[in-house]
Amino acid sequence: MFQAPAGNVENRLCPACGAAPSLGLAEAPQGAAKPSDGAATEVSEHAQRGGKKPAGRLAMWKLFGGWLLVLVLIVSAARYWWPAAKTDSKPFTPANPSRSASAQSDEDIAFLNTSLPKCAATLSGFLVAGTPETRNQFVLSPVATAARMARFYSLSPLFTVDPGSLTLISRSVLVLPTGRVIETCWSSEDGKMIDAVFREESGEWRIDWDHLVRYGDYPWALFLAGSGPPEGEFRLLARERLADARKKAKAVSIVMYAPRFAHPGETGFQSPEFLVPRNTRDGQLLDAAFKLARSGGQVFGSQLPNLNPGEMIRVRVKVRRGEVDGERKFEIAAVVACHWYAVDDPGVVPAPVSGTKPDDGAAAAPVESKPRLPNLKPDRK
Numbered sequence: 435m436f437q438a439p440a441g442n443v444e445n446r447l448c449p450a451c452g453a454a455p456s457l458g459l460a461e462a463p464q465g466a467a468k469p470s471d472g473a474a475t476e477v478s479e480h481a482q483r484g485g486k487k488p489a490g491r492l493a494m495w496k497l498f499g500g501w502l503l504v505l506v507l508i509v510s511a512a513r514y515w516w517p518a519a520k521t522d523s524k525p526f527t528p529a530n531p532s533r534s535a536s537a538q539s540d541e542d543i544a545f546l547n548t549s550l551p552k553c554a555a556t557l558s559g560f561l562v563a564g565t566p567e568t569r570n571q572f573v574l575s576p577v578a579t580a581a582r583m584a585r586f587y588s589l590s591p592l593f594t595v596d597p598g599s600l601t602l603i604s605r606s607v608l609v610l611p612t613g614r615v616i617e618t619c620w621s622s623e624d625g626k627m628i629d630a631v632f633r634e635e636s637g638e639w640r641i642d643w644d645h646l647v648r649y650g651d652y653p654w655a656l657f658l659a660g661s662g663p664p665e666g667e668f669r670l671l672a673r674e675r676l677a678d679a680r681k682k683a684k685a686v687s688i689v690m691y692a693p694r695f696a697h698p699g700e701t702g703f704q705s706p707e708f709l710v711p712r713n714t715r716d717g718q719l720l721d722a723a724f725k726l727a728r729s730g731g732q733v734f735g736s737q738l739p740n741l742n743p744g745e746m747i748r749v750r751v752k753v754r755r756g757e758v759d760g761e762r763k764f765e766i767a768a769v770v771a772c773h774w775y776a777v778d779d780p781g782v783v784p785a786p787v788s789g790t791k792p793d794d795g796a797a798a799a800p801v802e803s804k805p806r807l808p809n810l811k812p813d814r815k
Contacts, residue, residue: 538737560572603620654705669749670705677745
């Protein structure tokens with residue numbers, strides 16, 4: 435009807451039926467043309483394209499969009515306020531958890547980030563090596579260490595640890611008299627724990643092998659049983675007996691244990707009691723080391739968690755075995771150091787021995803103690 439010629443409303447008639455425009459629903463007169471099926475289809479498609487959507491469908495889309503916005507806001511808030519926690523299937527519980535590598539300076543942290551990958555590669559190469567000769571290339575002073583390694587592994591098993599199962603749980607920069615080193619602690623999937631020290635030598639990061647294996651001239655258990663040489667140097671764990679009751683006694687009473695590789699919380703064979711006079715340099719060193727441990731400190735200011743069991747300290751000592759009246763006896767020939775690092779500095783400064791003047795240089799120099807059992811004779815074994 436809107437195709438009628440323009441003009442007065444009265445003269446605008448529908449060209450199909452000839453009737454005037456009407457708002458009513460009058461029936462089309464007889465003979466009026468009916469829209470074809472194609473026209474009906476065209477009108478239907480037009481309605482679908484341009485017609486308004488039903489109100490119910492629009493409300494549904496609005497509801498869906500609202501819920502989607504709410505979910506996005508919830509997820510964003512959760513990520514901001516509750517960041518993802520770092521999980522560890524085998525949490526590390528050191529004896530002194532308050533001490534950690536978080537106290538390192540920015541310079542030390544940058545140094546660690548640069549050097550740790552090289553240290554990890556060295557440790558991995560050392561562990562996968564199948565012979566002492568192959569492992570020798572990864573240790574400090576390989577030429578000087580080769581003889582000790584050969585003797586050690588001839589009496590001790592060649593331990594094996596899968597480097598792929600190790601996870602670094604603690605690291606720290608430590609300044610020793612020989613220079614700056616990196617000390618690390620690694621945990622394996624089967625519960626082993628390894629603390630390794632690395633030092634740069636000839637442009638490569640090498641392992642402090644003596645510290646790693648807790649080197650001793652002879653297996654501690656066999657030495658106590660009377661086998662091997664009558665005197666040897668050992669890296670052991672020392673425990674002070676009756677520390678409170680004997681704090682005014684003239685001698686420090688200690689018992690020493692063999693450490694267990696990869697199991698720092700456990701100890702091996704126990705020695706007899708050793709009485710070390712407090713007025714000797716050895717006694718002063720032990721006294722100072724035990725006091726430092728009780729205060730929560732560590733030698734050279736180490737920031738690594740204290741892995742020693744109980745209130746034990748690490749010692750590097752020379753022990754002599756002999757016979758007195760047919761009975762096997764032991765004595766400490768010298769306390770070389772109160773740590774296991776491959777340096778001769780004792781790690782603690784003893785108080786001046788009674789009757790001498792304080793001298794820091796003299797106190798720091800290692801001096802062997804005189805034998806305290808004058809009749810001690812080497813046993814026949």
